[in-house]
Amino acid sequence: MTAKFRQHFLPVATVLAAALVLWYLLAIWLNAAGAIERVLTPRGPWGWQDLVGATFSMQRPVLPAPHQIALDLWSSIVDYPIDSPRNLLLHAGVTAGATLTGFLMGVVLGSLLAICIVHSRTLDRALMPWIVASQSVPVLAIAPIVLIILGSLGITGMLPKATIAMYLCFFPVTVAMVQGLRAPQRLEMELVHTWSASRIQTFFMLRLPSSLPFLFPALRVAIAAGLAGTIVAELPTGAQAGLGARLLTGSYYGNTLQIWSALIMASLLGVALTALVSLLEYGLTGRRKQA
């Protein structure tokens, strides 16, 4: 236990503490000019303690201090009911909902296409190179077009955001799934062949299980990409809810504290969604290893 503590926890805690100290110093440095101009000078003579205090408690700091962000996050969750637009959990929920919907659609579509690709030489030769190539292309740039097309077809709300998350999830899942379904060695394939297993049996006995180790890292990449896609999709729609909308309104009104809170919330959401995928992986493959 103590060895584990020293090996893993202590270094991370040290680095985090150093980052926090650096953040506070940076906050003092960046906010000093504004604090002196707007807070301290009107009040009269001041010492360095006043300066530090002022830089940590400004209304619209250049860089809010960590405790300010934490307080803002906390108060937005505790002080307002869950359905209030000032509650960040509501926004996080809206974003998470769109991300997860898109993620599920993307995973299903991507897996289906991957299954088609490994069983069709034509698709493998003709389509697969384009899917691989798409990974070097900034596909997120199509987001505004998707929003406009769907908007003009009368589709609004969550679905356009989910669509963008979907196509961002789709590509990595397809590529990894094709790799994974092809992962069984020739030896294993030949073994199953000697048992004269059908294509469907081969798929469920051999291909699908051996694709899981490839699938899950791709799922983690996909859900992170899907979250970024959802947040970007929330920008131009003039959406009322969602973390992207919070970021945008914050930047319109110069409300830095709101931007940082939304950003931290988005980070927490990203970590939570990835943890969800890891949990799923543990549930599916962890148990398999024990059996």
Place this chain on the structure above:
Amino acid sequence: MSRSTMPGAVGALLAIIPAGLALSQVFSLSGFDPVVPLHALHSPALRIAALQIVCVLLAAQAVRSLVCTLPLLVGSVITGALLLFAVPAGESEPAAAFWLLVLAQALLVRTSVQRLAMLDSPRWIASFTAVIFGLWALYFWQLLVTAFAVPRVLMPAPADIVMALFTQADKLGGDFVQTVLKSVLSGYLLGSGLGIALGIAIERSPFLQRGLLPIASLTSTIPLVGVAPIAVMWFGFDWPSKVAVVVLMTFFPALVSTLAGLGAAGKLERELMHSYAASPRQQLLALRLPAAMPFIFGALKVNASLALIGAIVAEFFGSPTAGLGFRISTEASRMQMPLVWAAIVLSAIVGSVLYALLVRLERRVNFWHPSVRALQS
């Protein structure tokens, strides 16, 4: 493989039905009077249908070689081109014969691509097949968008996009300079460079490695593009704020991969260097850094598209009046779709070229790595 199971044979034969139906339609329209055959010979639909039937007959000869597939391919390209020019102009509704021809064309294309995919030689045939497939996809996009008269606002035809690429070249050129040359390249080099440098710097401190690695890995789950509004507040609307976003997005993958790569040198190799009493610097230069290169290149390739995404999305949050992201978001709201698509095509080309350059460089640097050797043999 026996002739009966030759792929696409059924599809090719099926193509005869719509093509034949279209042929009969043309004749029935002209009413079979003795003068008509001459007149009908000038009808484009008749020519297309006749050619398509010839193609089907070509496809019936099922042999697995490029020479035997080429006539089918060339034939389908000719009928495709004729069909594109036969799209009824203006308000007039396309006739049933036209849709029959489109169907026959689709079946022919399917057969030809299937035939191409069956081939194993020459070496370039795989990429050739993919290119042909891509071109056919563009062709049907063009054909259907024109035939259905889809409003350009919703979905412009590829030809419109290509036109926009040329007519708006100066605008897009400015966007390219703003986004790619200023934001992406400087941010990419700075971010990746800093990540690699920090990775090398803390190589000898396991404590810092253990502290930084989990945090750096965690950042891959975080939508880092979200810092764009803050970057705009701190560094202004112009390219420095985009550089900041790109640096942040590319720094962590470079750091994580560098650390993983420096630790990837084999145990035996490290003990060998130990037995030579090599200095840490010698160990780094002779062993750890070369062994880390495949990992570092992995990060450089991921970072190339991350940098492009970062710069473009950061421009969605606010930018001066140039930049690919700015072009996409503002022209989209002004419904100038061909230009939006042109900007997207340009960014896709930039992404692919960056990636291709990195792959070429990687083949030179990591020529020894099994994954690269597998590509060359």
Place this chain on the structure above:
Amino acid sequence: MNAPQTAGFSSGKAPVFDPASARPAVVARRASVIYQAADQPVHALSEVDLTIRQGEFVSLIGPSGCGKTTLLRVIADLEPISSGEVLVNEMSPSEARERRAYGYVFQAPALFPWRTVLANVMLPLQIMGRELSQCEAIAREQLARVGLAGFEKKYPWQLSGGMQQRVSIARALGFEPKILMMDEPFGALDEITRDKLNEQLQQLWLREQRTVVFVTHSIAEAVYLSTRIVVMSPRPGRIVKVIDSPLPFERDLSMRDTPEFARLAQEVREALAEGHH
């Protein structure tokens, strides 16, 4: 016991040596290595006493887990001892390593795939700060000695396993280490290649009279190569018997069919079986 004069001497070193009076190269006194495993300590090496004299070819043989590799690694300063003393040329192993006393050959060739064969052999020389042209000359000569002249520009992955292992031997010999440490160097090779390399190694030793410490599981290999065979046994890792070889220094593969060879092999086999009780 004098080494017969042979025409094979090319290194110009003293051709005659007498193991009994030669200076000790390695001395181990009550050396122990204890690992802290999960439930109880593991005695990888328990109170080992051994003296290896300069110019000797000593094989360490025994079943898995008998500590033969651990002993080799302790001598080469790849692992610390828990108690006792190990001296190499009257220095601690780590001092000896700093003075570049060891050439180490592993079971795997451990060649750097991004370096050519020549550059691989040059690597230790470059690390030791020799002049580049000198490194190259030495490396070429060493490659020629292991029969790989003409392969300098190839990369390791373009060679067969046996050739790769010969490159790694050339690399270990290039900087003229006082002691050559070999940890089952031919263990991963097929028997035909192995015989050939055994023959070449034997001739190399005869020519250069380096001290060699050689780990193996093969009785035939140990008997064929060694002037002394150290038989070890597991749990705890210890030396069961040290057998002096009565075979002449000049040997060839046909010698493996002589009664002397068979008798010696039998002795080793019995010692191994004894250690297993």
